[in-house]
Amino acid sequence: MNRSYSLSGEGTEADARSKESFKFVSEKMASHSPANPDEVPTCSLSVSQVSYTVSERVGPWWDLPSYRKRWTRQILTNVSFHVDSGQILGILGNSGSGKTTLLDAISGRIGNTGKLLGEVCVNGRKLKQEQFQDCFSYVLQSDNLLSYLTVEETLTFTAHLALRRHSSSAIRKKVGMVMAELSLGHVAHCVIGGRVFPGISGGERRRVSIAGQLLQDPKVILLDEPTTGLDSMTANQIVVLLANLAKRDRIVVVTIHQPRSELFRVFSRIAIMSQGELVFCGQPGEMVDFFSDQGYGCPEYCNPFDIYVDLTSVDTRCSERQATTYNRMHDIASAYRSSEIYRRMLGRIEESRQVTDKPCIPFKSKESPSGLSKLGVLFRRTMRNLSRDRMGVLMRLSQNLIYGLFVVFFVMKLDKDVTKGAVQDRIGIIYQAMGASPYTGMLNAVALCEYGGVVPPLWVGGAETQSVQGVPAVRAISDQESKDGLYHKWQMFLAYIFHILPFSIISVFIFSSFLYWTVGMYPEVSRFLCFSGVILVPHVIGELLTLVLMGVVQDPNMVNTGVALLNVAGIMVGSGFLRSNQQMPTVFKMLSYLTFQKYGCELLIVTEFHGLNFTCGDAPGIIPGQCMMSNGDAIIEQGYPGALTRYTQDFIMLYAFLPALVLLGIISFKIRDHLVRR
Ligand SMILES: Nc1ncnc2c1ncn2[C@@H]1O[C@H](COP(=O)(O)OP(=O)(O)OP(=O)(O)O)[C@@H](O)[C@H]1O
Numbered sequence: 001m002n003r004s005y006s007l008s009g010e011g012t013e014a015d016a017r018s019k020e021s022f023k024f025v026s027e028k029m030a031s032h033s034p035a036n037p038d039e040v041p042t043c044s045l046s047v048s049q050v051s052y053t054v055s056e057r058v059g060p061w062w063d064l065p066s067y068r069k070r071w072t073r074q075i076l077t078n079v080s081f082h083v084d085s086g087q088i089l090g091i092l093g094n095s096g097s098g099k100t101t102l103l104d105a106i107s108g109r110i111g112n113t114g115k116l117l118g119e120v121c122v123n124g125r126k127l128k129q130e131q132f133q134d135c136f137s138y139v140l141q142s143d144n145l146l147s148y149l150t151v152e153e154t155l156t157f158t159a160h161l162a163l164r165r166h167s168s169s170a171i172r173k174k175v176g177m178v179m180a181e182l183s184l185g186h187v188a189h190c191v192i193g194g195r196v197f198p199g200i201s202g203g204e205r206r207r208v209s210i211a212g213q214l215l216q217d218p219k220v221i222l223l224d225e226p227t228t229g230l231d232s233m234t235a236n237q238i239v240v241l242l243a244n245l246a247k248r249d250r251i252v253v254v255t256i257h258q259p260r261s262e263l264f265r266v267f268s269r270i271a272i273m274s275q276g277e278l279v280f281c282g283q284p285g286e287m288v289d290f291f292s293d294q295g296y297g298c299p300e301y302c303n304p305f306d307i308y309v310d311l312t313s314v315d316t317r318c319s320e321r322q323a324t325t326y327n328r329m330h331d332i333a334s335a336y337r338s339s340e341i342y343r344r345m346l347g348r349i350e351e352s353r354q355v356t357d358k359p360c361i362p363f364k365s366k367e368s369p370s371g372l373s374k375l376g377v378l379f380r381r382t383m384r385n386l387s388r389d390r391m392g393v394l395m396r397l398s399q400n401l402i403y404g405l406f407v408v409f410f411v412m413k414l415d416k417d418v419t420k421g422a423v424q425d426r427i428g429i430i431y432q433a434m435g436a437s438p439y440t441g442m443l444n445a446v447a448l449c450e451y452g453g454v455v456p457p458l459w460v461g462g463a464e465t466q467s468v469q470g471v472p473a474v475r476a477i478s479d480q481e482s483k484d485g486l487y488h489k490w491q492m493f494l495a496y497i498f499h500i501l502p503f504s505i506i507s508v509f510i511f512s513s514f515l516y517w518t519v520g521m522y523p524e525v526s527r528f529l530c531f532s533g534v535i536l537v538p539h540v541i542g543e544l545l546t547l548v549l550m551g552v553v554q555d556p557n558m559v560n561t562g563v564a565l566l567n568v569a570g571i572m573v574g575s576g577f578l579r580s581n582q583q584m585p586t587v588f589k590m591l592s593y594l595t596f597q598k599y600g601c602e603l604l605i606v607t608e609f610h611g612l613n614f615t616c617g618d619a620p621g622i623i624p625g626q627c628m629m630s631n632g633d634a635i636i637e638q639g640y641p642g643a644l645t646r647y648t649q650d651f652i653m654l655y656a657f658l659p660a661l662v663l664l665g666i667i668s669f670k671i672r673d674h675l676v677r678r
Pocket residue numbers: 054056075093094095096097098099100101102113114
């Protein structure tokens with residue numbers, strides 16, 4: 001066995017001293033241990049021989065020969081442990097040791113990109129695929145909470161989604177109890193907060209995330225790095241709080257990077273991971289004894305967590321260190337697997353399996369779903385969050401208007417004189433109105449869904465972040481909540497559409513009122529309303545199309561590009577401005593029927609030009625090349641033959657794009673539901 005690791009000298013004296021230094025801790029643990037040996041635990045979690053392998057491409061995509069080859073990578077290797085209710089298991093390990101992957105595997109959220117082997121049993125019963133979600137509560141590393149809701153509102157909405165059959169007063173009581181359990185009462189009416197405005201502290205946010213999971217009374221709670229980014233005192237408080245939660249007849253499994261030595265006495269079980277293997281799993285006192293027996297005593301006044309995690313980590317900085325540290329890790333793991341601690345643990349797993357009258361699997365509180373009520377809760381929640389975002393609302397309402405200002409400033413006043421651009425300017429305005437409004441819709445969707453509604457999309461380059469500098473995005477929130485089984489993603493999609501609709505209508509109405517009357521378009525109220533009604537559709541389509549693509553494409557930059565290209569293609573083929581419809585090849589003519597721009601432009605042309613008579617300068621006769629047509633209807637007939645008779649039909653066709661896209665969105669989010677739940 002390689003014992004090159006030395007801290008304060010090896011030998012029996014040092015070992016004895018280190019054992020002595022943690023003796024008091026072990027003694028305290030015994031009295032502190034939530035698992036009283038006389039009490040029969042009501043619930044147990046056994047993880048047996050869990051392995052996970054992924055197949056990866058050898059080289060980058062531009063190096064085809066190596067890209068074609070694949071190699072298998074072992075992420076988890078035969079991980080086994082057993083925890084009973086009342087206990088808290090802390091999983092330690094350096095970065096990349098496989099802690100998150102292990103929690104994903106236990107909670108059934110690993111996805112099917114790799115091959116997962118082994119068993120996860122609760123109360124000795126092997127969990128089926130569809131049971132994981134209903135059994136475990138999983139608190140992720142990042143807090144995905146809506147920034148503008150208060151703590152109480154956040155938990156109340158979650159409770160309404162999770163406990164639908166409960167009355168409002170029962171939900172209020174439940175939320176109150178959970179807030180009290182997590183010491184959140186003093187911040188109940190404070191907003192969560194975000195990057196640009198203050199809210200509750202990071203530690204309180206973590207507690208809100210945990211509280212959200214507790215609402216469903218889970219018996220098994222998994223937490224991935226709940227102390228990351230917190231100062232050590234707050235981190236300690238969180239772990240102590242989790243230990244207290246465990247004592248109330250729950251199983252808590254928590255991954256943690258660098259716990260302080262005081263927490264030594266808080267954990268009931270400690271597991272150390274390295275390179276996807278459990279190199280140790282046992283009681284804290286056993287850990288000190290085990291490592292001391294291997295010749296790696298923990299020196300006095302040192303944090304045993306730091307010492308043992310360092311000791312079992314593989315140093316990849318150079319090949320020699322890598323070989324030495326790997327051998328050491330391997331020796332310790334082998335010693336653990338031949339130890340009495342490991343045998344006892346396997347015995348506990350076997351025992352729980354052998355029980356003949358096994359208790360049932362303790363599922364979370366759940367009632368039969370009512371799609372409509374969930375939709376209502378989601379709508380109210382997103383609406384309240386957005387309506388409190390002053391900047392977000394202001395941007396939503398004014399962005400079209402700001403764009404309108406540019407157009408008005410450029411065009412100033414429409415003329416009736418053809419020689420002064422009467423026709424060209426009108427077509428230009430229609431082109432701009434149809435072409436630009438999908439972009440504002442697209443920006444809105446990306447801002448709210450991907451960047452939490454605060455960070456402008458162009459400001460942020462990154463793509464696959466769940467949240468940007470603490471601003472949780474709606475998409476990340478719904479990904480997580482749908483995995484928690486609170487609702488389906490397509491329900492969130494519908495709630496999202498309903499909640500943006502009033503803002504879109506007002507925004508477009510402000511824009512069209514300003515543009516229409518300032519530049520002097522056809523002065524008739526009914527035509528103005530038609531103009532507004534037409535412009536609303538591309539704006540909403542821009543947002544809907546972005547959402548539809550976001551359902552299946554993860555990268556927001558790709559979504560932006562996709563929507564922009566579709567819009568450019570649509571305006572080229574459908575508008576008839578770049579190339580007359582009659583002159584286009586048949587294939588483009590056919591394609592134009594699939595574009596909303598065809599119907600929108602035709603409608604706007606008729607709305608503006610029908611019945612309009614133009615003048616032709618001061619010239620007594622027709623100037624060659626100019627004033628060929630001075631009648632609006634003739635212009636319509638020439639560019640869009642038959643458009644005058646298709647007015648209602650075009651309106652129906654244009655508005656038909658909205659339900660079609662909603663349907664496509666539902667399908668796309670059902671696909672996403674399937675992808676994120678894998
Ligand atoms: N689906 C996958 N495909 C390829 N590699 C993967 C996959 N899942 C995990 N890994 C790799 O497995 C290793 C363990 O990752 P994991 O996120 O579980 O580590 P961790 O211990 O939680 O790290 P950290 O503490 O930094 O969060 C990493 O090297 C990661 O890149």
